[in-house]
Amino acid sequence: MQLGGRTVRLDWLEDILAVAETGSFSEAAERRHLTQSAFSRRIRQIEDHLGVDLFDRTRKPVQLRDTLVEQRDRIGELARMLHQLADDLRHGDRMAGNRIVLASQHALTASLTPKLVRRLQARHANIHVRLRSANLDGCFAHLLSRSADVAIVYFPADEGVEAQPEYIETAVIGRDRLIPVSDPKTALTIAGWRPQTALPLIAYPGEVFLGRVLDRSVLPEIRADRPISPKVETALTVAALELASEGIGIAWVPESLAAGWLSAGRVVDLSDRLPTSLLGVAAVRVRGTVSAAAASVWNELARSH
Incomplete structure (x- = not known):
């Protein structure tokens, strides 16, 4: 994060705010879980890095210099934004690790697939499902382009699932x-x-x-x-x-x-x-490396019928 044209770390912003809010280096050090001497050294390091004195140490309680007073709200907002960004990145990483993309034939999207999603999430609470609706050819296109992990499709029950290439795996999961x-x-x-x-x-x-x-x-x-x-x-x-x-x-x-x-x-x-x-209703996927979430869902589907 840039402040005064120089890069500033999130913990430095929080150090500055701790002094500004408490008016005391000792109380700020306690809030930041540091000894007062270590905290004072870190504040001096921040000032040296920025090339400006932030606090008037000659007065008690410690006074903010005019430059810092003018920028205090901005510093607080920057700290909040960085915290939110970190939370969003962590959440996004968890979502990516637990996300599965289902391609579903249109008629199934409006009938059986929502029940399937409800069952999957009841047994795998952390799984995030992204649902894509398409015609039969579109479902296979999603699979082959790796934009979907599993496709849910119909097939004529009296004929069985149409023969697929070796890299396609199919599991019968229902009837209609x-x-x-x-x-x-x-x-x-x-x-x-x-x-x-x-x-x-x-x-x-x-x-x-x-x-x-x-x-x-x-x-x-x-x-x-x-x-x-x-x-x-x-x-x-x-x-x-x-x-x-x-x-x-x-x-x-x-x-x-x-x-x-x-x-x-x-x-x-x-x-x-x-x-x-x-x-018949079938789950279809491309063989090969899959995420743990996709593998877990596939195993659940494959043994569901």
């Missing part, structure tokens, strides 16, 4: 189900639909994960019985739920995500009338 939902009015009328009535669909883009699941596991079975009429396309499952609740069409969404909406009566589960698809 892709279910059809609609607003209550649509649910009441669907039983009376004629075979030629097109099913109003809230669709996903074909390149996103749930879009691929629908195209492979759900829509072929529906097309065998009736035509399909896509009404809206969205990559966001929460948006699909909202659109379904407004009566725009039928959406296939993860059951974990729809649970609250179903309980509130905003949407109705149509699983008894339309096909569903089982989903």
